[in-house]
Amino acid sequence: MNASELRSQVLTILGDIAPEADLSCIAPDKSLRDQIDIDSMDLLNFVIALHERLHVDIPEADYPQLATLDGCLRYLSAAIPMSG
Amino acid sequence: MAEFVMPKLGADMTAGTLVAWLKQPGDIVERGDIVAQVETDKGVIDVEIFASGVLEKLFVQPGEKVPVGTVLATVTASDTGSAAPTIPRASQGIAAATVATTTPAAVGPPAASAPSAAARPGTSSAARMRMSPSARRLARERGVDPTQLAGSGPAGAITREDILQAAPAQAAPRDTTIPPPSPAAVGPASGPSDQRARMRAVIAAAMSRSKREIPHYYLSNQVDLERAVTWLAEQNRQRAVTQRLLIGVLFLKAVALALREVPELNALWNGSAAEPISAIHVGAAIALRQGGLVAPALHHTDQQSLDDLMRKFRDLVARARAGALRSSELSDPTITVTSLGEQGVDAVYGIIYPPQVALVGFGKVVERPWVVGGQVEVRHVVETTLSADHRVTDGHRGATFLAALERILQEPEKL
Numbered sequence: 163m164n165a166s167e168l169r170s171q172v173l174t175i176l177g178d179i180a181p182e183a184d185l186s187c188i189a190p191d192k193s194l195r196d197q198i199d200i201d202s203m204d205l206l207n208f209v210i211a212l213h214e215r216l217h218v219d220i221p222e223a224d225y226p227q228l229a230t231l232d233g234c235l236r237y238l239s240a241a242i243p244m245s246g
Numbered sequence: 247m248a249e250f251v252m253p254k255l256g257a258d259m260t261a262g263t264l265v266a267w268l269k270q271p272g273d274i275v276e277r278g279d280i281v282a283q284v285e286t287d288k289g290v291i292d293v294e295i296f297a298s299g300v301l302e303k304l305f306v307q308p309g310e311k312v313p314v315g316t317v318l319a320t321v322t323a324s325d326t327g328s329a330a331p332t333i334p335r336a337s338q339g340i341a342a343a344t345v346a347t348t349t350p351a352a353v354g355p356p357a358a359s360a361p362s363a364a365a366r367p368g369t370s371s372a373a374r375m376r377m378s379p380s381a382r383r384l385a386r387e388r389g390v391d392p393t394q395l396a397g398s399g400p401a402g403a404i405t406r407e408d409i410l411q412a413a414p415a416q417a418a419p420r421d422t423t424i425p426p427p428s429p430a431a432v433g434p435a436s437g438p439s440d441q442r443a444r445m446r447a448v449i450a451a452a453m454s455r456s457k458r459e460i461p462h463y464y465l466s467n468q469v470d471l472e473r474a475v476t477w478l479a480e481q482n483r484q485r486a487v488t489q490r491l492l493i494g495v496l497f498l499k500a501v502a503l504a505l506r507e508v509p510e511l512n513a514l515w516n517g518s519a520a521e522p523i524s525a526i527h528v529g530a531a532i533a534l535r536q537g538g539l540v541a542p543a544l545h546h547t548d549q550q551s552l553d554d555l556m557r558k559f560r561d562l563v564a565r566a567r568a569g570a571l572r573s574s575e576l577s578d579p580t581i582t583v584t585s586l587g588e589q590g591v592d593a594v595y596g597i598i599y600p601p602q603v604a605l606v607g608f609g610k611v612v613e614r615p616w617v618v619g620g621q622v623e624v625r626h627v628v629e630t631t632l633s634a635d636h637r638v639t640d641g642h643r644g645a646t647f648l649a650a651l652e653r654i655l656q657e658p659e660k661l
Contacts, residue, residue: 180535181535182535182536199535201533201588202492202493202494202588203492203494203559203560203563206490206492206560207560207564209487210487210488213487213488219486219487220487221483222479222482222483222490223479223483
């Protein structure tokens, strides 16, 4: 998986969780919670979806690293094999 | 014979529009089966039946708006002798969907034998699919099972066009005695903004009535949550990601257990007195993404394990946001729990949802300096609140409840 594919996967999952959100407007360095109004249940569903689709297990202690889109991509890039 | 009536799905609901029949005359129905969909100001609700037998006759057609209590259909008792028709909530100020006409009334948990939500379309599996709210609504209106479709939209999303294309093909095998409703026949062909406005109006009416009629009193208590937070973190560290718990589920269970100690708060106001309810069905306030709020019931909250509660709560949130709640979930709550802590709020002083007589609030879980054994320590703390009806309880009982809640939260392993 390359960086572009990873970003696409993450945005797809976020779109499933917040279908009303305009994901094209997400500022990558700003809080996802603030931008698309995700709560703890949404965050858990996000982590479960990442587990199911990308086979990555994210400990609860690492949740703060998923606070922004950039943070998510950074964390996942380090956690799964990347190409390109 | 039992009558299947338009249920009362909210304190101020007076009428509902039948959207669709999901069963037809001659079909065998079991207690808990979803037999119809009704549009209310809170959206389209799946309505369960509380009698087993054969659906005999339909009296109301899709698109018709009828008052609460109107007979929608009749059910003849089955030969199998399975669950007899009952009046689950008839004496509690909230109408049940089925009223027995030949058997004595009995009070019981109406959703105990309900099929799992995941086993039917339009709920969990559908909720997880990528599809817009309008496509989801259209699928319901046209009787299309979206789980059977391959989406043509971005990332496989199911579009309105997919639903429209599938509608004739999926509708064909159905009994056509009652034609599926057209959007026009459904009546209020409301868009999302109309639906939001109607829900806002319903909330406004219920909350105005509550403040007008219920003499609220309010209590609060700061609770040391360190043990619960530590226990939860350790649990989640050991669990697979799909099995993790949220602190909110501990709150729901703790409230249910505390209600056993102060049962006066688990009651419904019948217009002149409070009727205690033996079953504890905690309504969990869920904010909807499009705006508005619902507080559907987690049935028998006190009897559920934390794992079961978490699974059911997760399913409930998904279905609430997908517009796929069941009638019993809206009509059965005996108390409401709301938490606004994730928005940074310290404490919630909520308005009771009539005919309930109490509401419990949780604020943000924060680290604060806390004196333990004469020493100042940093502890996780949450502010719990109680809004209660002074016609039913006094402050002393309310305080007893909050004290019980605090004590129960100190032993999370027993939840």
